[in-house]
Amino acid sequence: xxxxxxxxxxxxxxxxxxxxxxxxxxxxxxxxxxxxxxxxxxxxxxxxxxxxxxxxxxxxxxxxxxxxxxxxxxxxxxxxxxxxxxxxxxxxxxxxxxxxxxxxxxxxxxxxxxxxxxxxxxxxxxxxxxxxxxxxxxxxxxxxxxxxxxxxxxxxxxxxxxxxxxxxxxxxxxxxxxxxxxxxxxxxxxxxxxxxxxxxxxxxxxxxxxxxxxxxxxxxxxxxxxxxxxxxxxxxxxxxxxxxxxxxxxxxxxxxxxxxxxxxxxxxxxxxxxxxxxxxxxxxxxxxxxxxxxxxxxxxxxxxxxxxxxxxxxxxxxxxxxxxxxxxxxxxxxxxxxxxxxxxxx
Amino acid sequence: xxxxxxxxxxxxxxxxxxxxxxxxxxxxxxxxxxxxxxxxxxxxxxxxxxxxxxxxxxxxxxxxxxxxxxxxxxxxxxxxxxxxxxxxxxxxxxxxxxxxxxxxxxxxxxxxx
Numbered sequence: 001x002x003x004x005x006x007x008x009x010x011x012x013x014x015x016x017x018x019x020x021x022x023x024x025x026x027x028x029x030x031x032x033x034x035x036x037x038x039x040x041x042x043x044x045x046x047x048x049x050x051x052x053x054x055x056x057x058x059x060x061x062x063x064x065x066x067x068x069x070x071x072x073x074x075x076x077x078x079x080x081x082x083x084x085x086x087x088x089x090x091x092x093x094x095x096x097x098x099x100x101x102x103x104x105x106x107x108x109x110x111x112x113x114x115x116x117x118x119x120x121x122x123x124x125x126x127x128x129x130x131x132x133x134x135x136x137x138x139x140x141x142x143x144x145x146x147x148x149x150x151x152x153x154x155x156x157x158x159x160x161x162x163x164x165x166x167x168x169x170x171x172x173x174x175x176x177x178x179x180x181x182x183x184x185x186x187x188x189x190x191x192x193x194x195x196x197x198x199x200x201x202x203x204x205x206x207x208x209x210x211x212x213x214x215x216x217x218x219x220x221x222x223x224x225x226x227x228x229x230x231x232x233x234x235x236x237x238x239x240x241x242x243x244x245x246x247x248x249x250x251x252x253x254x255x256x257x258x259x260x261x262x263x264x265x266x267x268x269x270x271x272x273x274x275x276x277x278x279x280x281x282x283x284x285x286x287x288x289x290x291x292x293x294x295x296x297x298x299x300x301x302x303x304x305x306x307x308x309x310x311x312x313x314x315x316x317x318x319x320x321x322x323x324x325x326x327x328x329x330x331x332x333x334x335x336x337x338x339x340x341x342x343x344x345x346x
Numbered sequence: 347x348x349x350x351x352x353x354x355x356x357x358x359x360x361x362x363x364x365x366x367x368x369x370x371x372x373x374x375x376x377x378x379x380x381x382x383x384x385x386x387x388x389x390x391x392x393x394x395x396x397x398x399x400x401x402x403x404x405x406x407x408x409x410x411x412x413x414x415x416x417x418x419x420x421x422x423x424x425x426x427x428x429x430x431x432x433x434x435x436x437x438x439x440x441x442x443x444x445x446x447x448x449x450x451x452x453x454x455x456x457x458x459x
Contacts, residue, residue: 023348027355080372097360104356108349119348126419127349144394152394160401163408170415177422244367248360318458321404325456329411329447333440336418340433343425 039069052310079243091145096248099138103255113290124185146240154236164324169214171332175207175339189271198275206335215260222309261301
């Protein structure tokens with residue numbers, strides 16, 4: 001105890017504590033802001049899909065239903081936590097936490113605006129791919145532990161789907177890495193500024209396409225929502241979950257969408273920067289802060305998710321596997337070859 | 347270091363939310379409520395059944411292709427500095443891979459009934 005105290009009063013150790021405190025505060029701010037966006041992403045989804053289907057969406061709670069997410073959150077908070085008989089209890093308890101943790105920790109390396117990134121590590125992209133694939137543990141463990149046929153089938157399907165599209169996603173980002181010459185997300189954003197369009201989405205259009213399709217499949221969204229297929233598997237791997245545990249899975253899914261959207265924004269749409277051709281026409285836009293651009297682009301991608309969900313019917317499982325293995329992977333390889341050839345010639 | 351902190355805080359956030367909920371929520375279990383969901387009827391048979399061997403094939407293919415994708419990352423990062431030499435080498439690597447890929451395709455490893 002004395003030793004610890006002596007260590008604490010040494011000059012320099014106070015600075016370390018201060019650093020840690022600053023990082024903890026930053027993390028708390030990021031998590032709080034993202035959770036707020038998750039709550040309102042559910043509201044946004046219901047509104048968007050409602051209007052696309054000529055309905056009104058939620059509108060009873062608060063003006064235009066704006067307090068609906070708060071009401072939902074309170075309801076889930078007070079709901080009974082049912083653990084099915086003969087379920088594998090420790091695994092059942094932990095699976096949603098694993099899902100949430102895997103989804104949240106990807107946010108550690110995303111640069112939200114210039115200079116604001118919690119961990120500026122030089123393998124940021126690899127870190128996101130690694131951590132987001134940990135989320136599939138949460139899925140397969142919950143499917144296994146619930147002791148229900150629907151959960152089990154949903155978990156299996158989800159696992160096969162996530163790992164199939166993981167390959168395509170990993171390959172689609174190689175083109176970005178070649179062009180940026182780095183795995184650090186901040187440097188990837190900076191590298192895009194030197195290209196005429198100000199974003200990699202134009203030279204890497206093939207990679208962008210593969211990435212977006214794989215991202216939709218990775219987050220189990222329609223039209224690739226087979227693991228949750230309401231009309232056949234009721235809710236897939238989390239059918240037995242209720243109350244707060246269900247809320248954690250639900251939040252993890254939306255955080256996953258936000259992470260994939262943020263990754264698309266940083267790798268393909270230029271992150272927090274403004275494309276040069278926009279400021280050439282409207283010079284006053286240069287004064288808009290970077291975080292506004294980032295969130296604007298992110299919400300465009302999220303809107304795109306909802307749009308696709310409202311437009312396309314669900315794929316069959318064999319079609320899903322065909323798209324993943326026979327179309328997206330060859331396309332991603334072709335993209336790598338084209339990028340490599342262009343890089344060698346130019 | 348910040349990454350480790352982030353992981354800890356994320357885990358604490360999830361567990362904390364569950365524990366906070368545990369203070370307030372009801373707990374009134376009875377056998378019917380705890381039964382696994384099966385469209386309203388009593389569950390029939392064992393839930394953890396045998397499943398299609400296709401899933402194993404997909405898992406093995408995933409290991410092969412994902413490792414190969416990871417091999418490409420360092421190559422892509424230093425591409426600028428090595429240039430043509432690296433490109434030709436990667437062409438050979440992709441060609442070898444492509445042979446395996448076509449073999450798997452012809453063996454109908456990707457087909458799903």
